[in-house]
Amino acid sequence: MRRVTILGATGSVGQNTLNLIARDPDAYDVVALTGGGNIAQLARDAVALNADIAVTAHEDRLDDLRAALAGSSVAVAAGAAALAEAAARPADWVMSAIVGAAGLKPGLVALEQGATLALANKESLVCAGALVRDTAARHDARLLPVDSEHSAVFQALIGEDMAAVERIILTASGGAFRDWPLDALERATLAEASCHPNWDMGQRITIDSASMFNKAMEVIETHELFGIDPDRIEVLIHPESLIHALVGYRDGALMAHVGAPDMRHAIGYALNWPERRALPVERLDLARIGQLSFAAPDEARWPALRLARNVMERGGLSGAVFNAAKERALDGFIAGRIGFCDMARVVEDVLAGFESDPGLVDAAMTLDNVMQTDHLARIRADEAMAKRAR
Ligand code: NDP
Helix, strand or coil: CEEEEEECCCCHHHHHHHHHHHCCHHHEEEEEEEECCCHHHHHHHHHHCCCCEEEECCHHHHHHHHHHCCCCCCEEEECHHHHHHHHHCCCCEEEECCCCHHHHHHHHHHHHCCCEEEECCHHHHHHHHHHHHHHHHHCCCCEEECCHHHHHHHHHCCCCCHHHEEEEEEEECCCCCCCCCHHHHCCCCHHHHCCCCCCCCCHHHHHHHHHCHHHHHHHHHHHHHHCCCHHHEEEEECCCCCEEEEEEECCCCEEEEECCCCHHHHHHHHHHCCCCCCCCCCCCCHHHHCCCCCECCCCCCCHHHHHHHHHHHHCCCHHHHHHHHHHHHHHHHHCCCCCCCHHHHHHHHHHHHHHCCHHHHCCCCCHHHHHHHHHHHHHHHHHHHHHHCC
16 A cells, blocks of 8 residues: 555645545555644544545644544644644655645645655745755655656656756646737736636635746746756647647757646556556546647736746745745735736746845855745745736
């Protein structure tokens, strides 16, 4: 039996992961499940999958979790330290599906115990790509991409030499506002930004898809994960979301990964790797689909893409600044404090502010420095938002 832990089990990726595990319960020994505020779901899944321990990130919800699991054999714990302890429990495979920079430390801890880390939490690579890679290398642990685009690239690279790769093309649906007039974007509401045309995902990543911050993060993730220069990573608008990524080789060939927009594809691939096993995903009928469409991205509509390129050029801890400012700006948009287009302006303001004190961005990439930079960038994002508040 494979020992598995799911960090962020109550979220969209976490639930899709449990859906696959529950189909073959005898194959898995569930070590730990972690969640945040959704105590009922966490408790239900911990009992159904007979987990050793269930952990909520919120210390003040420990009693609720204990009550929900009373009479079961599942141990309970709460708080950030308990999350890290859960990630340290020996496991063969750990899913990193906490949303935000909060996923960085538990993911690093899982790598330190040598587990294979299935990485959905793209923020880890945006904030601290070198630290994540070095930790994996030092502990002989494997990183497997779960973001559908990166899983697609990973699969299109099998058997190939990275030296033969000319470019990597990430596709993007264009999100909720692909066809909106530019001036209407300023008035986009939370409800409008929270609907994705093709994918069913958590609210935060759905809004990040509309602003293209999600793709911007994925470009950085591609750079960190595959070691390819930023100017060889392209973004292509592909409204149908059926081609997830393409790898272009030096002989001109393009290898595309094509599949239904269902996260169980990429999650299942990481779960079964290096085998390919049957997955309960739709089989595409290309004759019925008929045609696929593509367009170049409009950087005036999506300034996040330009900001990501600046971050990759700048290097150091600028990814941690970018991510933290983006997370706070997103909180601000969700709370109605700033408008949709203000999110990119806030991130740009915070990045520019750090340039007046470059020592901060050039500090060594340790977990402490990343978290301190993250903290400071959030404070500065709050200040930038206060100036733009509606
Ligand atoms: P969700 O918001 O649906 O779920 C997030 C999970 O993290 C939940 O279990 C949540 O708990 C938990 N959580 C929230 N805040 C904290 C915290 N501070 N500390 C610990 N746990 C916390 O997110 P998604 O599943 O959509 O995304 C998860 C990650 O995967 C993100 O990094 C995202 O970018 C990436 N990803 C997601 C995809 C998708 O299809 N959804 C596709 C590709 C990548 P609770 O809900 O109980 O509060």
